[in-house]
Amino acid sequence: MNLKTALITTLATTALSACSAIKSETPAVPDNSMSYFITSVNPGSGADLGGLAGADEYCSELASSVGVTGKSWKAYLSSSTENARDRIGSGPWFNADGIVVATSVDNLHSDSNNLTKLTSVSETGAVINGRGDEPNRHDILTGSDVDGNATDSTCDDWTSNGAGSAMVGHHDRTGGGDNPTAWNSAHGSRGCSIEDLQGTGGDGLFYCFAE
Numbered sequence: 118m119n120l121k122t123a124l125i126t127t128l129a130t131t132a133l134s135a136c137s138a139i140k141s142e143t144p145a146v147p148d149n150s151m152s153y154f155i156t157s158v159n160p161g162s163g164a165d166l167g168g169l170a171g172a173d174e175y176c177s178e179l180a181s182s183v184g185v186t187g188k189s190w191k192a193y194l195s196s197s198t199e200n201a202r203d204r205i206g207s208g209p210w211f212n213a214d215g216i217v218v219a220t221s222v223d224n225l226h227s228d229s230n231n232l233t234k235l236t237s238v239s240e241t242g243a244v245i246n247g248r249g250d251e252p253n254r255h256d257i258l259t260g261s262d263v264d265g266n267a268t269d270s271t272c273d274d275w276t277s278n279g280a281g282s283a284m285v286g287h288h289d290r291t292g293g294g295d296n297p298t299a300w301n302s303a304h305g306s307r308g309c310s311i312e313d314l315q316g317t318g319g320d321g322l323f324y325c326f327a328e
Contacts, residue, residue, distance in 0.1 A: 151185050152327035153210035153218050155257060155288060157239035159321030164258060164272035164283045164309035166323070169196055169204075172275060176325035179240045183213070193301070193324035195260040195267035196274040201301070202226060202265025206328030213242035226265050232300045234289035237324075245322065247289030255292060256285035256319025259301045268302070272309035281309045285319055292318065 156179055166172040172192035180190055195201040202222055209220045218236050219225035225232075234247045234255075246254040260271035261284060270284040286301035287294075294304025301324075307313045314321045 149211045149215045149217070151180065151183075151211060151213045151215075151240070152188065153212050153237075154179070154240040154325050155237055155245050156322045156325060157241060157243065157245075159311060159314075163278035163311040163314055163321050164275060164281075164306075165278040166192070166194075166258075166275040168275050169194060169199065172323060179325070180327075183240050185240075188327040190325050190327050193259060193261070193265075193326055194271070194275060195265070196271055197267065198274075200266045201259060201261045205326035210326055212236055212238050213240060214238065222265075226263070226301075230300075232288070232290070237288040237300070240325075245288055248287075248292045248318070252315070252320070253318040254320040254322060255287045255289045256303070256306065256314065256317055256322075257288050257300070258283050258314075258319070258321065258323040259286050260284050261286075261301050263296060263299050263302045265301065270305045277309045278311070279309055282306050283309060283314070285314075285317070 160175050172194055176190035176192050191204045193201045209217050211217050216236055218232055219230045224230055238244055248255055260268055262268055268284045270282040272281045272283045282305040284302055284305055286299050287303045288300055290298045296303050306317050311321050
């Protein structure tokens, strides 16, 4: 190998090493694809969602229907054996428009989250009707208290569409109840049927989060 060839080889090796170093130092692009939404419609049987497993599956189906795949979806619902806050992963979570709604579980359950009527959209990116709209659909099923822990209002662990009550939150952060501005724990429903849920300002919708 002559001097010229050796020099070219050395320069090429140095250039490749520099490119590799730059590539390794480039930060990963954050995934801001949808990881949070409110179901656009009730599955069809009021608060009987087929239990937590049925609700989780419904979240996955709706996400897949708009082309969001490869994520593990969980309904934000508490039951007698699970707390909603423990089901949904660690965040951050983004809506269908790529807007961050919460950075962590603690942030989600704090006053500094970014949950509003305009950010808590459906899987299609549509704004859900709130108080003052017709019909009002702002009661969102959770079965949870403000910290995301279980209450005793879960419509028999989401298997009943008859007697009972479901704790609901207000996605638009306004209305009546003990905690009218709470997104996850405003008041109980008058029953578990779709008619009862609609009668108190809801439509049997619930929150979905990707782990």
